[in-house]
Amino acid sequence: MAENAVPGKVAAIRSHGAEIRFRPTMSAAYEELERFRSDTGAVLVSPFADPEIIAGQGTVGLEILEDAPEVEQIVVAIGGGGLIAGIATAVKALKPDVRIVGVEPTGAPTVYASLRAGSPQRLAEVTTIADGLAAPFTAPLPLSIIQEQVDDVVLVSDDEIKAALVAILDTSKLLVEPAGAAATAALMTNKAAVPIGAQTVVVLSGGNVGLSTVKQML
Amino acid sequence: MAENAVPGKVAAIRSHGAEIRFRPTMSAAYEELERFRSDTGAVLVSPFADPEIIAGQGTVGLEILEDAPEVEQIVVAIGGGGLIAGIATAVKALKPDVRIVGVEPTGAPTVYASLRAGSPQRLAEVTTIADGLAAPFTAPLPLSIIQEQVDDVVLVSDDEIKAALVAILDTSKLLVEPAGAAATAALMTNKAAVPIGAQTVVVLSGGNVGLSTVKQML
Numbered sequence: 281m282a283e284n285a286v287p288g289k290v291a292a293i294r295s296h297g298a299e300i301r302f303r304p305t306m307s308a309a310y311e312e313l314e315r316f317r318s319d320t321g322a323v324l325v326s327p328f329a330d331p332e333i334i335a336g337q338g339t340v341g342l343e344i345l346e347d348a349p350e351v352e353q354i355v356v357a358i359g360g361g362g363l364i365a366g367i368a369t370a371v372k373a374l375k376p377d378v379r380i381v382g383v384e385p386t387g388a389p390t391v392y393a394s395l396r397a398g399s400p401q402r403l404a405e406v407t408t409i410a411d412g413l414a415a416p417f418t419a420p421l422p423l424s425i426i427q428e429q430v431d432d433v434v435l436v437s438d439d440e441i442k443a444a445l446v447a448i449l450d451t452s453k454l455l456v457e458p459a460g461a462a463a464t465a466a467l468m469t470n471k472a473a474v475p476i477g478a479q480t481v482v483v484l485s486g487g488n489v490g491l492s493t494v495k496q497m498l
Numbered sequence: 499m500a501e502n503a504v505p506g507k508v509a510a511i512r513s514h515g516a517e518i519r520f521r522p523t524m525s526a527a528y529e530e531l532e533r534f535r536s537d538t539g540a541v542l543v544s545p546f547a548d549p550e551i552i553a554g555q556g557t558v559g560l561e562i563l564e565d566a567p568e569v570e571q572i573v574v575a576i577g578g579g580g581l582i583a584g585i586a587t588a589v590k591a592l593k594p595d596v597r598i599v600g601v602e603p604t605g606a607p608t609v610y611a612s613l614r615a616g617s618p619q620r621l622a623e624v625t626t627i628a629d630g631l632a633a634p635f636t637a638p639l640p641l642s643i644i645q646e647q648v649d650d651v652v653l654v655s656d657d658e659i660k661a662a663l664v665a666i667l668d669t670s671k672l673l674v675e676p677a678g679a680a681a682t683a684a685l686m687t688n689k690a691a692v693p694i695g696a697q698t699v700v701v702l703s704g705g706n707v708g709l710s711t712v713k714q715m716l
Contacts (some may be wrong), residue, residue, distance in 0.1 A: 449673055449712075450709055453674070455671040456671070491664065494667075495713055
């Protein structure tokens with residue numbers, strides 16, 4: 281993990297019995313991960329590159345269609361791209377007209393840059409308050425699904441994410457982490473380009489945020 | 499309303515088209531209410547004294563039994579006593595062994611004092627951070643139901659309520675108002691006297707809390 285990882289997330293992972301190795305940055309942590317994997321033959325369970333993980337994340341799309349059959353647009357934050365790839369696959373298969381919009385932080389535009397380059401890009405560094413979206417690279421599988429199935433990918437700033445987090449707390453009474461507020465930030469700033477009156481579902485994914493961070497934002 | 503009513507609550511009531519008259523305290527506001535009613539013949543829809551309101555609040559009890567059929571204890575905050583009267587009536591009719599515990603703030607022990615006196619008491623003044631529980635009196639109907647159906651009524655301090663509010667935000671990711679945290683405060687301080695391992699449901703009722711208040715508590 282990166283040394284600046286959210287303490288609550290570190291504690292939760294430790295409580296499940298994991299041994300954690302820290303590196304100064306997310307990129308350095310990923311390098312250490314690759315090194316460990318090639319040294320030991322350990323198996324990586326990727327949060328976004330694995331087809332079965334993506335399929336599992338696709339069940340979020342099935343739940344959306346079940347709960348909101350009239351949905352016309354779904355807005356989802358992107359880290360490595362697994363969640364949106366799963367949701368887009370499931371939803372487009374059942375309701376191809378539903379618009380799917382991805383949202384990345386301006387400081388970690390991994391998929392945004394990869395879409396423009398036409399291949400998975402690795403960012404030298406990522407800097408965003410939304411640590412849950414700070415994957416410095418994506419993978420061929422989620423990227424190809426996003427290329428085919430996602431209608432748009434937009435960027436939001438850290439300040440926009442903070443404003444969305446506070447608005448969600450104030451109006452929905454839900455505490456999400458910055459990653460969980462990014463999709464709402466795209467709506468609040470009109471970046472998701474919602475047609476007026478369209479039935480829109482926003483996925484709020486992630487609640488690992490320290491209360492001292494929340495206090496600072498308030 | 500009392501002059502120190504939560505601004506968000508005042509704004510929400512105004513947005514529904516109400517004309518609001520302020521008085522310095524809750525007790526003074528209730529006195530004005532009685533005066534207005536006798537002057538004009540207006541009909542009061544009591545939040546706790548009316549049998550149909552209590553019956554409606556009883557549906558919370560039905561939902562609890564539906565969602566948690568193994569429940570052994572339900573902990574509910576008390577303002578005027580309507581919510582707990584409804585829940586206790588519904589739950590005891592269907593599952594008489596479920597224990598029902600009421601919780602009041604130490605600064606507004608209206609039902610607690612009325613139970614001890616054996617009749618509805620009117621408190622000269624109520625002072626609690628849990629404005630949603632600050633009814634300065636109860637009524638014969640909810641009190642008689644509480645006397646018959648509620649197993650215990652306990653008191654929690656404002657500091658205990660604040661700690662519960664913060665703990666609910668941290669662990670359940672839900673923002674409740676102080677009134678909505680009082681029942682949890684009774685559990686956290688072992689005042690609700692839960693048998694260890696008992697399946698317990700806590701009702702978190704109310705989300706009208708300003709973010710500046712939340713910031714202060716954090």
